[in-house]
Amino acid sequence: MERITLREATDGDKALLFDLHERLFRSHIAEIWGWDTTQQIEIFEREWTTSRVRLVEFDGLYAGVIQQCEHDDHTFLLNFAVDVPFQSRGIGSHLIEMLKGESMEQGKALRLNVFRTNPRAQEFYHRHGFTIAKHGENGCTMMWKATAEAGGAKFQK
Secondary structure (H helix, E strand, C coil): CCCEEEEECCHHHHHHHHHHHHHHHHHHHHHHCCCCHHHHHHHHHHHHHCCEEEEEEECCEEEEEEEEEECCCEEEEEEEEECHHHCCCCHHHHHHHHHHHHHHHHCCEEEEEEECCCHHHHHHHHHCCCEEEEECCCEEEEEECECCHHHHCCECC
């Protein structure tokens, strides 16, 4: 899908990214913990300094974000979001397959958390070969890793 491009986020993108975070996740956060804008900005700023943040563009338009932290044995996706006007167009599937390829090349698993209030996201990750590694009160941790068969080309289900 050549229409999708990624670029490293800059400080000038922070307002745009926080706006996306609030629009997509506020209802989930509010239901689970309660929404506190000041607290969310503090968390956003802390995670900004400790992770790699890439903007997703589709035909040159801002379409989403990938935010990840690298660990020795896995990549943790702090934030994987496609903005509403760009959802259900194959963009998220393209990106998650790209991330799986990057992880396979590095010999790492992919991990992420999904809110208990977001079954649509959980189903999306299941369709892409992720399994639930841990259930928690607020959601679950999901994981994907390649198997050793076919040089890692077969995905663990």
